[in-house]
Amino acid sequence: MAAAALAWNAAALLDKIRARHPRIHCVTNGVAQGFTANALLAIGAIPSMTTSREEIGSFVQGADALLVNLGTLDDDRRQAIRLAIAAAKAKALPWVLDPVFIERSPSRAAFAREIAAAGPTVVRGNETEIAALSQGQPVDAYARDLKAIVAATAETDHVMDGTRVVGTPNGHPLMAKVTAMGCAGAALIAAFLVVADNPFDGCACGLVAAGVAGEIAAEHADGPGSFASAYIDALYGLDSGKLATRARVL
Amino acid sequence: MAAAALAWNAAALLDKIRARHPRIHCVTNGVAQGFTANALLAIGAIPSMTTSREEIGSFVQGADALLVNLGTLDDDRRQAIRLAIAAAKAKALPWVLDPVFIERSPSRAAFAREIAAAGPTVVRGNETEIAALSQGQPVDAYARDLKAIVAATAETDHVMDGTRVVGTPNGHPLMAKVTAMGCAGAALIAAFLVVADNPFDGCACGLVAAGVAGEIAAEHADGPGSFASAYIDALYGLDSGKLATRARVL
Amino acid sequence: MAAAALAWNAAALLDKIRARHPRIHCVTNGVAQGFTANALLAIGAIPSMTTSREEIGSFVQGADALLVNLGTLDDDRRQAIRLAIAAAKAKALPWVLDPVFIERSPSRAAFAREIAAAGPTVVRGNETEIAALSQGQPVDAYARDLKAIVAATAETDHVMDGTRVVGTPNGHPLMAKVTAMGCAGAALIAAFLVVADNPFDGCACGLVAAGVAGEIAAEHADGPGSFASAYIDALYGLDSGKLATRARVL
Numbered sequence: 194m195a196a197a198a199l200a201w202n203a204a205a206l207l208d209k210i211r212a213r214h215p216r217i218h219c220v221t222n223g224v225a226q227g228f229t230a231n232a233l234l235a236i237g238a239i240p241s242m243t244t245s246r247e248e249i250g251s252f253v254q255g256a257d258a259l260l261v262n263l264g265t266l267d268d269d270r271r272q273a274i275r276l277a278i279a280a281a282k283a284k285a286l287p288w289v290l291d292p293v294f295i296e297r298s299p300s301r302a303a304f305a306r307e308i309a310a311a312g313p314t315v316v317r318g319n320e321t322e323i324a325a326l327s328q329g330q331p332v333d334a335y336a337r338d339l340k341a342i343v344a345a346t347a348e349t350d351h352v353m354d355g356t357r358v359v360g361t362p363n364g365h366p367l368m369a370k371v372t373a374m375g376c377a378g379a380a381l382i383a384a385f386l387v388v389a390d391n392p393f394d395g396c397a398c399g400l401v402a403a404g405v406a407g408e409i410a411a412e413h414a415d416g417p418g419s420f421a422s423a424y425i426d427a428l429y430g431l432d433s434g435k436l437a438t439r440a441r442v443l
Numbered sequence: 444m445a446a447a448a449l450a451w452n453a454a455a456l457l458d459k460i461r462a463r464h465p466r467i468h469c470v471t472n473g474v475a476q477g478f479t480a481n482a483l484l485a486i487g488a489i490p491s492m493t494t495s496r497e498e499i500g501s502f503v504q505g506a507d508a509l510l511v512n513l514g515t516l517d518d519d520r521r522q523a524i525r526l527a528i529a530a531a532k533a534k535a536l537p538w539v540l541d542p543v544f545i546e547r548s549p550s551r552a553a554f555a556r557e558i559a560a561a562g563p564t565v566v567r568g569n570e571t572e573i574a575a576l577s578q579g580q581p582v583d584a585y586a587r588d589l590k591a592i593v594a595a596t597a598e599t600d601h602v603m604d605g606t607r608v609v610g611t612p613n614g615h616p617l618m619a620k621v622t623a624m625g626c627a628g629a630a631l632i633a634a635f636l637v638v639a640d641n642p643f644d645g646c647a648c649g650l651v652a653a654g655v656a657g658e659i660a661a662e663h664a665d666g667p668g669s670f671a672s673a674y675i676d677a678l679y680g681l682d683s684g685k686l687a688t689r690a691r692v693l
Numbered sequence: 694m695a696a697a698a699l700a701w702n703a704a705a706l707l708d709k710i711r712a713r714h715p716r717i718h719c720v721t722n723g724v725a726q727g728f729t730a731n732a733l734l735a736i737g738a739i740p741s742m743t744t745s746r747e748e749i750g751s752f753v754q755g756a757d758a759l760l761v762n763l764g765t766l767d768d769d770r771r772q773a774i775r776l777a778i779a780a781a782k783a784k785a786l787p788w789v790l791d792p793v794f795i796e797r798s799p800s801r802a803a804f805a806r807e808i809a810a811a812g813p814t815v816v817r818g819n820e821t822e823i824a825a826l827s828q829g830q831p832v833d834a835y836a837r838d839l840k841a842i843v844a845a846t847a848e849t850d851h852v853m854d855g856t857r858v859v860g861t862p863n864g865h866p867l868m869a870k871v872t873a874m875g876c877a878g879a880a881l882i883a884a885f886l887v888v889a890d891n892p893f894d895g896c897a898c899g900l901v902a903a904g905v906a907g908e909i910a911a912e913h914a915d916g917p918g919s920f921a922s923a924y925i926d927a928l929y930g931l932d933s934g935k936l937a938t939r940a941r942v943l
Contacts, residue, residue, distance in 0.1 A: 224726040224742050226474040230622035235667050241544060242474050245517040251548040267745040294741060298751040372730035417735055418925025425668025429620065476724040480872035485917055491794060492724050495767035501798040675918025679870065
């Protein structure tokens with residue numbers, strides 16, 4: 194799909210999310226839970242957040258997509274993640290892996306590689322995290338081997354599946370100054386995967402929507418505190434017209 | 444108490460909360476903790492939030508009311524909840540049960556029924572959660588059997604004790620687009636229970652205050668992000684005059 | 694260092710934080726994590742937040758300072774804190790102890806005294822918490838015995854090392870109406886400790902910066918909800934000029 198077509202597709206997928214209200218189960222860290230839930234609600238999705246082993250299977254069974262964020266990993270969380278992924282695979286749900294800060298902890302990096310091998314639909318991380326995960330392998334080759342879409346975020350995000358790559362330059366520097374912005378972005382990707390024809394487009398369109406919301410929010414912000422609120426407002430007010438007008442895909 | 448009298452009572456109870464600064468211990472999920480604590484501080488109450496088994500007894504002993512929210516339940520949390528309820532009952536403190544998302548998890552629903560049988564002062568949930576808890580029994584009959592006040596929230600909230608029912612229509616649709624809004628509302632009910640003459644009035648007045656704050660906040664918001672901040676501002680700025688003027692009870 | 698010199702020093706240290714981007718590992722409670730992370734990002738530091746025993750050693754090893762906040766203590770958290778402190782001491786990192794709410798729980802108070810004995814660089818708490826920690830000993834004598842800087846926060850904060858005391862009156866009453874404001878302030882102190890010549894100045898300058906940001910935020914706030922956002926904006930917009938102009942040290 195060509196760049197212009199992807200931008201239009203993002204707008205169409207947003208309308209589908211608003212109509213369908215996909216349920217996104219998020220295994221994410223305590224820092225990110227509230228902001229991620231509010232981002233999903235603002236886009237029209239329904240978040241759930243439990244990380245309890247006793248409950249997570251039921252919650253994922255009732256969901257349309259799964260987000261696995263590796264922030265704050267203990268034994269319980271690891272087991273909950275394995276159960277969540279098993280439930281997602283049993284229902285063939287799309288799921289997103291967000292390997293937060295794996296370059297800071299060898300045990301977290303090892304666990305991330307185990308989880309990546311379980312077949313995520315999308316792996317989304319910043320360039321440092323993706324490099325730690327791919328252990329130096331070129332990212333497009335890593336994506337091909339993994340049979341997953343890999344999104345490496347930076348000033349321009351790049352989406353790869355091993356055969357093609359698109360860049361999504363929408364966004365604003367204040368996005369890097371708000372905690373959980375990337376975690377929430379991964380949750381938005383999960384929502385787009387539910388309604389997309391294919392995961393490559395779903396991932397790219399989710400990144401585009403997040404970036405456009407960031408640009409709109411920056412026009413109403415005095416700093417990262419007001420930006421965080423304005424970002425949720427921008428996601429809520431985003432419509433297919435604004436998205437199609439502002440979306441840029443390289 | 445007639446509807447108009449309830450509205451005036453809400454204003455009087457707000458003044459009492461501002462004067463007394465009741466301590467509300469909240470067992471709540473990580474998504475809701477920050478927002479709930481800020482809502483309680485804004486209304487003049489003092490929140491505490493630990494869910495550690497080692498500490499929770501002491502914290503509840505030093506509190507004036509208890510909130511038990513069932514989001515994110517694991518074994519530790521279940522044991523902490525049982526200890527918290529035992530401490531609340533030993534001191535005859537009012538306590539509120541919020542059976543979040545129990546329709547999504549059989550194990551959570553079973554635990555909710557165990558906790559409901561322990562004698563909460565108030566059970567507050569949305570209509571789906573309350574229906575899952577009462578297992579199809581009419582809600583007013585369920586409230587009578589439980590000997591508790593049951594508040595079922597929707598566009599108009601309904602408060603029942605099995606012999607009477609009032610509707611509290613204050614509120615705004617943006618309240619459904621902010622995570623933890625209901626959880627924070629249950630915490631506000633707990634604060635009103637501390638100063639109310641009876642739990643029915645306390646519950647109804649807490650819902651009225653939350654709804655009025657939502658209406659005021661919506662006048663200052665551009666979407667759910669700015670609405671969440673404006674809601675805390677509105678609770679902080681709420682006074683008996685505004686509350687008595689805007690309160691509606693059916 | 695005289696009062697005026699301290700105010701100028703705060704401005705110089707802020708510039709150093711903006712240039713160096715110190716990594717602050719925070720063991721803090723779920724209520725405080727998001728707000729604390731955003732405060733650190735706004736000042737130019739890089740937060741990490743895991744409390745998992747398996748990971749915390751690696752994270753602290755890669756950090757420049759450590760914050761230990763005692764909110765929500767269970768067995769796992771206690772062990773993680775001991776591991777984090779051991780890692781900080783092995784690298785001679787500065788670390789801050791924040792004994793939240795220890796007056797409410799004997800088990801938490803006992804643990805706080807154990808941790809205080811491990812040699813924190815700074816102990817920061819409100820007057821009630823510090824009194825519970827020092828068990829009635831005069832605070833300056835307690836600081837001397839502990840060989841730590843003790844900061845007791847109130848309308849005017851006081852910083853003591855047992856031989857001298859300074860007062861830092863910057864701040865605003867709305868700071869007491871936002872949850873996690875003190876926790877975030879302790880994290881800011883940790884960032885200032887990284888770049889300060891000595892911990893007394895680092896602690897005092899961190900408190901001054903937090904207080905000045907509070908004063909600026911109050912000029913843009915309608916209540917504690919908008920104040921919380923404005924506080925993050927104010928930290929982000931703080932520069933050495935504003936800080937030197939507004940800083941007051943007694």
